[in-house]
Structures are given as C-alpha cells and as structure tokens.
Amino acid sequence: MAPLNYSKWDNIELSDDEDVEVHPNVDKKSFIRWRQQAIHRERLEREAKIEAMSKHVASQTECVAELDRVLSVLKEGNKVQFQSWLQTMQEHAQQRQADPKAQAVASPTMPSARDMLSSMAASILTEIGAKDASLEQVMTQFTSGLDSHRKKLTVDIDMDTKKLDELEREKRHKVSVDELCRPGFDKTNVNKVAKAPAIVRQDDLSAESSSTAKPTTTKTVQSIEVLNADTLEANETEAKAVVKRPEPPEPVLTVEQIVDEFSDAKDMDATLKYISKYPNIVDESISDEILVKAFELGMINESAAAYKCVHQALILQYCARLGNNGVSIFVMRYKSDPRAKAMFEAEVKAMHQRIMERSKVLREERKANPKAEDIECIQLQTDDPEAPIEINVPSDELLNSDQLSEADVKVKELYLSLPEYFRKALQVGTLDKVNEAFAQMPGAEAEKVLNTCTEGGFIAIAGEMVVDPDDVPPVSTPKS
Structure with a gap:
C-alpha cells in the first residue's frame, strides 16, 4: 500500500498552531x-x-x-x-x-x-x-x-x-x-405539478360571463361592548393578516380553441407535447368535435386539412379507449410496432374517404337544388311540451294611435317591420303557426325576424326555448 501524501497541507498558513512558541511576556x-x-x-x-x-x-x-x-x-x-x-x-x-x-x-x-x-x-x-x-x-x-x-x-x-x-x-x-472550499450547489429547483386548464364550450363561457354580477345582500352586524377593545382590534388585525390569499383562477380553454390548435399540430411530437400540456383533451367528445371540423373542411373540398383532422381525432379516440395510460400505450405501439401503425393509418384513410365521399354527395345535391340551401330556417321548440306559450300582439288601438310613448312607438315600429304573413301567424297565437311562417323564409331573414320578436316581446315561452334549424316542416308558398 502506497504511503499517504500529506505535502499538499504544507502550504496552509496557520495562525493558531498549537506548537507555536511565544515570549513569556506576550499573550x-x-x-x-x-x-x-x-x-x-x-x-x-x-x-x-x-x-x-x-x-x-x-x-x-x-x-x-x-x-x-x-x-x-x-x-x-x-x-x-x-x-x-x-x-x-x-x-x-x-x-x-x-x-x-x-x-x-x-x-x-x-x-x-x-x-x-x-x-x-x-x-x-x-x-x-x-x-x-x-x-x-x-x-x-x-x-x-x-x-x-x-x-x-x-x-x-x-x-x-x-x-x-x-x-x-x-x-x-x-x-x-x-x-x-468552493460553493457547490446553491440553487434548488422544485418541479410543481401544473394544473390542467378547465375545458368549457364557448356558449357556456359566454353565459358564465353574463351572470357575473353579484347580488346585493344585507348584512346585520351585532356590536358587543367589551373591555380592552384595543387588544381585541389588534388580535383581529393579526388574524386578517394571516388570511391566505385566494389563488388566481385557473386558465379556461374552450373546445373551439382545442379543435383549432390540436388539429394544426405538425407531427406526432407536437401532438404528444400538446396532449402532455392539456391532458384533459383525451376524450371522445373532443374527438367528435374534431371530426365535425373535418366534415366541414370536406364540404369545401379541403381534402388535406380534413385528413389531418381525422388523423388527430382518431389519436384521441385510441388514447381514450386504452384507459388511464392510453397515451403512453398508443405511442409505444405506434412507434415500435409497424403493423399497429399500418392499421391505424388504414383506419384514418378509410374514415377520411367516407367523409370526402359524403361531402361530395351533399355538394352535388346543393348544386342540383340551390334553393334548398337558402330555405334553411329556424324552428322554435320548448324543452317542456306542456309549457304555456304567450304570444303578445300589439292592440289595434296602439297600432292606429298617433299619440304614443317612446316605448310604444318602438314596439309599433318593430311589429310593422315584420312580414305581413308572419304578423298573421302571430295573431293566430299558436307555436305551430309561427313555425310554419318561419319555414317560409330563408335562414338569415328568419334570424332577423326572431331577434325582432325577442326585442319587441312578441313571443314568450315559459321554460327553455330551443331554436332548432334542422326540424323544418314542408315549405309552402309565402303568403303575400
């Protein structure tokens, strides 16, 4: 065994060496x-x-x-x-x-x-x-x-x-x-678990923002006279000082944003990075929304963009159906097993082909019957079939009078701006008759008429009113 080398300690200057000898008169x-x-x-x-x-x-x-x-x-x-x-x-x-x-x-x-x-x-x-x-x-x-x-x-x-x-x-x-002696580690990094942002629909977000007004409340305060009021106030001040501040609200991500951003991912690495950032999107409902976008792109003959949407939608479907570890399982099989990758790509290609074929058929139908596209209209329904319907039509006295208030003048102008056959439908007072009148006008005009009725208060339905553009009865010739 080689002897230890202590020569590196010879260069150290010691000020408190025990072996140092000093003069007896010096401390x-x-x-x-x-x-x-x-x-x-x-x-x-x-x-x-x-x-x-x-x-x-x-x-x-x-x-x-x-x-x-x-x-x-x-x-x-x-x-x-x-x-x-x-x-x-x-x-x-x-x-x-x-x-x-x-x-x-x-x-x-x-x-x-x-x-x-x-x-x-x-x-x-x-x-x-x-x-x-x-x-x-x-x-x-x-x-x-x-x-x-x-x-x-x-x-x-x-x-x-x-x-x-x-x-x-x-x-x-x-x-x-x-x-x-030199400093080693003077920095510590703590990885905090990032909270996934909440996913809401744009309609829900608008409804939530419109109802943010806080109701006015009346609070009864009971005052009690105590001794040592200064001490009590000091304790209350300390208690308020240690109250934990509320955490900032979590970021809100709408479904529309997810569909646009996720469908624009360039490659598999960008896709996985987006999923790791927003793990809540691994859901079949999000996949369905992306497929809807693919169908819309197919209707305008954007085949490449539609194929990308189908590809991204099926990734979410596979990951959601494979369970909790679906993302890691899908990635492992996609990258390591050529047969699994080929099967996935074949399914994407087949679904894309079906969407494009169906879109082509619908485009040809619209070309053959262009008026059918323009007659898409609004139909009113209620979530409760037995809910009472109230249709308010201005009286003849209000319509024939010249001395009216500003509110009555506004109601009269709105009512007279409606088509004559729609006014007759309002005078009948049934929802079926109103829907028949809606079916006689194009979608854009129907929306304008519905807004006018809402502003003037001509149609009021107890409960939730549902605007359904798909449930359209046979179109009859508009009345003059």
Whole structure:
C-alpha cells in the first residue's frame, strides 16, 4: 500500500498552531490574533499587487502595439496619417491638462496606453524645441524617439511579467480556505405539478360571463361592548393578516380553441407535447368535435386539412379507449410496432374517404337544388311540451294611435317591420303557426325576424326555448 501524501497541507498558513512558541511576556491569544490579521493583510496586499500589475502589463502591451503601428506609418512615409495621429495625441494631452478630474483619477504608476503615447509625443516635441524643422525631420526624430521608447517598454514588460509570475507563484504557495472550499450547489429547483386548464364550450363561457354580477345582500352586524377593545382590534388585525390569499383562477380553454390548435399540430411530437400540456383533451367528445371540423373542411373540398383532422381525432379516440395510460400505450405501439401503425393509418384513410365521399354527395345535391340551401330556417321548440306559450300582439288601438310613448312607438315600429304573413301567424297565437311562417323564409331573414320578436316581446315561452334549424316542416308558398 502506497504511503499517504500529506505535502499538499504544507502550504496552509496557520495562525493558531498549537506548537507555536511565544515570549513569556506576550499573550499567546493576542499573538495568534495579530498573526491572523497579518496573514489577511498580506493576502489582500498581494491580491491588490497582482491586479495592479496585470493591468499595468496589459496597458504596456497595448502601448507597444500602438507604437508598432505608428512606426510602420513613419517607415512608409505616410505624412497624412502621422499628422492625424500627432494631432490626436496633442488634443488628448490638452484635454488631460484642462480636466482636473482626469488628472485626479489617473495614476502615475499605471497610466493608460493613450496617456503614455501622448507623453512620449510631448517629450519628443520638447526635444525638437523651437527649431524650424521640416515635416520630414520631425518624422525622422519621432522614428528614433518612439523606437527608443519601444525598447524601454519591452524591457519593462519583461521585468513586470517576471514580478507578476513571482506574485502568482507566492499566491499558489500559500493556500487559503477560499481556494480549498468552493460553493457547490446553491440553487434548488422544485418541479410543481401544473394544473390542467378547465375545458368549457364557448356558449357556456359566454353565459358564465353574463351572470357575473353579484347580488346585493344585507348584512346585520351585532356590536358587543367589551373591555380592552384595543387588544381585541389588534388580535383581529393579526388574524386578517394571516388570511391566505385566494389563488388566481385557473386558465379556461374552450373546445373551439382545442379543435383549432390540436388539429394544426405538425407531427406526432407536437401532438404528444400538446396532449402532455392539456391532458384533459383525451376524450371522445373532443374527438367528435374534431371530426365535425373535418366534415366541414370536406364540404369545401379541403381534402388535406380534413385528413389531418381525422388523423388527430382518431389519436384521441385510441388514447381514450386504452384507459388511464392510453397515451403512453398508443405511442409505444405506434412507434415500435409497424403493423399497429399500418392499421391505424388504414383506419384514418378509410374514415377520411367516407367523409370526402359524403361531402361530395351533399355538394352535388346543393348544386342540383340551390334553393334548398337558402330555405334553411329556424324552428322554435320548448324543452317542456306542456309549457304555456304567450304570444303578445300589439292592440289595434296602439297600432292606429298617433299619440304614443317612446316605448310604444318602438314596439309599433318593430311589429310593422315584420312580414305581413308572419304578423298573421302571430295573431293566430299558436307555436305551430309561427313555425310554419318561419319555414317560409330563408335562414338569415328568419334570424332577423326572431331577434325582432325577442326585442319587441312578441313571443314568450315559459321554460327553455330551443331554436332548432334542422326540424323544418314542408315549405309552402309565402303568403303575400
């Protein structure tokens, strides 16, 4: 067995070593505290030196790179670029002299690269003096001067780099607790179970929103005189403070939204992602709604979109019929068993073909008898066959009078706007007669007449009134 290596612990600085020996006149605890303070002070000073030296070396390296660029311009004899550079350096020097804040912030031990270049240019111009020198002589003087400064900077960079390496080596030699111990996991993620949004129909949602008005209630409050009323109020305030706030309402998803979004899924992955987001849609009722959309698309000869709807509807049917784990079972069989996938695709194709054939037949029937489509009308029914029917027809006195209130004038105008044969049906006073009149007009006109009757209060049925556009009696010729 190889011996354990304890050499990595040799670099740890200990301020409270038990084996430390101090002078008898010096308190050991105080000595340990002073030593600890000295260790921390030296560590901070070393970090500050390393940071300052790194910035200084970087600034010097940048200055050398700029000097190389200027020297190349001088060697090429590019007078325009040299004059532009010299003007920039002079403006920078003037700006530093004019701005006291820049002088206060600038450090003489760590000047920036631009500061060093501007000072070099100023020193060379001082050496030239007030001599009436030509531009070529100035460029020659700058070439020799900048080259000399570059050599000095290169030597300084080498020396500073060695000092920086020595400081880094000393830092690595003296191990601190910060280098041995590092934070591991400082973040925790808790996955909360997302509640599936409620699924409602658009009609139910509209009915719910229309009945949100809160009824006015009268509340009787009994007042009891007690001692220490201030204490009682404080306790009640604390009790109210800890009352848990109600949770925000769950998102509501309508069936129409589900049908549109789910039928537009691009592939199986998008389909499964949507089902995992809204697991409540795995229901045959949703599948039926999607099949209805497929039939509507078939009626306008959108074969590809109808096929997609049939495909999505049958996925929901299969998943719903396979039980609680129907989604995972369906996916496993669909992806792993080619025969199961082929059977599923065959059923989708067969149902799509039936829908398209039936849609074609209906389209041909409508083309052969275009008036039959226009005569689709409204028929009124009640959920209770024995419910009393009240048909209110304005009296002859109201219709013949000229002095009426605004409400009576409105009722008179609505009644006279109805077709004459429909007014005669209202005067008979039976629901069958009214339905016969409805059957004589197209669907759009029937809806308009029904709205007029509702607004004027001409038809009132006790209980629930059902508007059925399918139960249409034989159409007779409209009466004039």
